[in-house]
Amino acid sequence: MQTSSxxxxxxxxxxxxxxxxxxxxxxxxxxxxxxFAIGEQRMPLALVQALAHIKRAAAQVNAELGRLDGAKAxxxxxxxxxxxxxxxxxxxxxxxxxxxxxxxxxxxxxEVVANLASRALGGPVGPGRLxxxxxxxxxxxxxxxxxxxxxxxxxALAAQPLQAALARLRGLLHAKAEAWGGIVKIGRTxxxxxxPLTLGQEFSGYEAQxxxxxxxxxxxxxxxxALAIGGTAVGTGLNTHPEFGQRVAARLAQDLGAPFVxxxxxxxxxxxxxxxxxxxxxLKTLAVALIKIAGDIRLMGSGPRAGLGELRLPANEPGxxxxxxxxxxxQVEALVMVCIQVLGHDAAIGFAASQxxxxxxxxxPLIALDVLDSLRLLAxxxxxxxxxxxxxxxxxxxxxxxxxxxxxxxxxxxxxHIGYDRAAAIAEHAHAHGLALRDAAxxxxxxxxxxxxxxxxxxxxxxxx
Numbered sequence: 532m533q534t535s536s537x538x539x540x541x542x543x544x545x546x547x548x549x550x551x552x553x554x555x556x557x558x559x560x561x562x563x564x565x566x567f568a569i570g571e572q573r574m575p576l577a578l579v580q581a582l583a584h585i586k587r588a589a590a591q592v593n594a595e596l597g598r599l600d601g602a603k604a605x606x607x608x609x610x611x612x613x614x615x616x617x618x619x620x621x622x623x624x625x626x627x628x629x630x631x632x633x634x635x636x637x638x639x640x641x642e643v644v645a646n647l648a649s650r651a652l653g654g655p656v657g658p659g660r661l662x663x664x665x666x667x668x669x670x671x672x673x674x675x676x677x678x679x680x681x682x683x684x685x686x687a688l689a690a691q692p693l694q695a696a697l698a699r700l701r702g703l704l705h706a707k708a709e710a711w712g713g714i715v716k717i718g719r720t721x722x723x724x725x726x727p728l729t730l731g732q733e734f735s736g737y738e739a740q741x742x743x744x745x746x747x748x749x750x751x752x753x754x755x756x757a758l759a760i761g762g763t764a765v766g767t768g769l770n771t772h773p774e775f776g777q778r779v780a781a782r783l784a785q786d787l788g789a790p791f792v793x794x795x796x797x798x799x800x801x802x803x804x805x806x807x808x809x810x811x812x813x814l815k816t817l818a819v820a821l822i823k824i825a826g827d828i829r830l831m832g833s834g835p836r837a838g839l840g841e842l843r844l845p846a847n848e849p850g851x852x853x854x855x856x857x858x859x860x861x862q863v864e865a866l867v868m869v870c871i872q873v874l875g876h877d878a879a880i881g882f883a884a885s886q887x888x889x890x891x892x893x894x895x896p897l898i899a900l901d902v903l904d905s906l907r908l909l910a911x912x913x914x915x916x917x918x919x920x921x922x923x924x925x926x927x928x929x930x931x932x933x934x935x936x937x938x939x940x941x942x943x944x945x946x947x948h949i950g951y952d953r954a955a956a957i958a959e960h961a962h963a964h965g966l967a968l969r970d971a972a973x974x975x976x977x978x979x980x981x982x983x984x985x986x987x988x989x990x991x992x993x994x995x996x
Contacts, residue, residue: 539657555622555656557642557664563635569628574636574896575903579623580615581685582640585677585760586668587611588782589775593670596772602652603661607668610647619643627900631886631893633678641668671771675801675891676762682899683755686810687789689906690752694745696913697817701741703921704824708734715989716841716931717938724940727989730841730926737824744817751813754806756790758783762797765890802887804895807902808880814905815877818870821909825870825916828924829863840930845923862920869912876901935989939968944987949978 538549543558550561587608594604613619622643629635641664646656648668654661662668669677712731719725761776763769768776776793784791794800834840850859880901883894892898935941939961945954953976961971969987972978978986 541657550657555619555643555646556624556639557646557657559635559638559664560625560642563625563629563639567626567629567635569626572627572900574623574625574627574629574633575685575900576617576620576623577685577689577903577907578681578899579620579636579640580617581681581688582637582677583611583614583644584684584783584787585672585681585779586640586644587615588779588786589670589672590668591782592775592778593772595778596774598772599667599670603648603667606648606651607644607662610644610651613647614640614644619647627896629896631895632674632891633681633895633899634674636896637669637674637678637681638664641665644668671763671775672760673763675764676759676766676776676797678895679800679804679892680758680760682804682807682895682902683758684783684787684789684791685899686807686902686906687752687755687791688787689903689910690748690755690810693906693910693913694748696910696917697741697745697748700913700917700921701738701745703917704734704738704741707921707924708732708738711926714926714928714931715935715993717935717940724938726940726943727935727938727992729993730931733827737820737827740820740824741817744813744820747813747816748810751806751810753790755810757792757794757800757806759794759797759800761793762801766796766798766801768797798890802890802892804884804887804892804898807898808884811877811880811902811905814873814909817909818873818905821913821916822867822870825863825866828920829860832860832924839934840927841934843925843927845920847919860920862916866912866916869908872908873905876905937967941968941987941989941992942972944992945972945976945978945983948982948986949976 537552539552540547541550541558541561542548543562545562548558548561550557590599590604590607590611593599594601623636623639625636625639645662645664645668646660648662649660650656652661708731710731711734712729714730715727716730716733717724718728758776758780760779761768761771763771780791780793783789828842828844831839831842832844835843844858844860846858847861849857850861851857880898883897884892886892886894939958942954942958945957957972957976958968960966960975961968964971969980969983972983973980
């Protein structure tokens with residue numbers, strides 16, 4: 532909406548200001564739109580919609596408590612529900628880089644809901660509206676308790692698709708572990724040959740790493756479901772009903788299917804954001820695990836002829852503009868980039884959460900932006916990685932067996948029988964002369980073929996025999 536288009540005159544405590552005639556926002560939103568032209572990052576719509584969910588519940592609770600006219604409350608609730616459903620997303624133009632309390636975005640929601648409710652009651656949009664953004668839509672509330680509550684509501688809702696994506700990826704890794712339980716391969720430590728394990732055991736480790744992150748995520752979400760609502764300006768509950776916060780939290784829990792409650796200590800809920808720091812810490816843990824898993828799959832799929840080549844990665848698209856036939860591990864690369872972004876977000880969130888002076892943290896929009904971005908990115912990236920990489924993975928059993936038989940670290944099985952030093956000498960001789968381990972052991976090492984075959988039994992080394 533251009534400032535040169537038709538306008539209407541709105542007023543606030545600072546005086547008159549021109550607002551685009553077809554905009555549903557009002558004076559406070561317009562001042563922020565002009566005063567904070569910083570970057571391009573809009574306030575996440577997930578947060579705007581969470582604010583609308585709170586406005587709907589607040590209107591209904593205020594009507595129950597006899598503080599708001601029933602018809603007006605119903606109009607506010609219906610308008611807020613439309614905003615929460617994404618019906619008016621274009622009327623939320625504000626950027627993330629604004630006041631640290633999120634007041635301008637909060638007022639953007641109040642103004643849009645007020646205008647929609649006024650229109651529903653047969654009144655005008657703008658001057659003369661029948662519903663006041665502060666006195667009616669924001670009744671019993673403050674930006675200082677509503678905005679952090681919306682941060683938590685948005686994060687809890689965004690965690691649901693993340694948990695579903697994580698469950699799908701874990702399920703695929705578990706299925707691969709089960710299917711590949713009999714494929715023995717060489718293990719690697721320090722990127723060097725080590726003793727054998729099965730491909731299934733390797734993938735079971737990946738699934739367990741994600742299981743640990745999943746359990747931590749579930750635990751962290753309990754703190755996120757505790758809301759600051761009812762604390763108003765500094766946590767004392769000034770200008771609201773004593774039951775307001777608890778009733779709003781209960782309505783949100785019923786409407787959104789999440790266990791929302793009022794935070795035990797409203798002062799901590801306004802001034803600190805440790806619950807979101809803890810939540811994002813679990814996302815950092817998940818990102819670290821995903822980088823490791825994706826990196827292993829990339830290395831096992833390297834080649835196809837000059838690398839390890841133990842896994843065949845799905846060929847999704849051409850990998851080069853100059854090399855015909857080249858296929859790259861693009862899903863791995865996308866996932867790793869997402870995880871690196873999440874690690875960066877974690878550092879920013881930690882620093883932002885430390886910026887609570889006395890009764891208020893003043894970096895809330897930044898925390899909300901990065902938490903929601905991480906939740907969305909990880910959910911999408913895991914779904915993509917699962918569908919376009921993990922599901923289509925296939926082992927190259929011939930290559931796996933060749934590498935296993937050529938490995939010198941099978942010599943570890945000889946150490947209990949002939950001693951560490953003699954076993955090491957056999958391995959060093961085999962490597963120096965390009966010999967198979969069996970040939971070096973039965974020649975240079977003085978073992979009989981029968982001894983070597985009895986002692987170097989891969990199934991015994993795995994505890995399977």
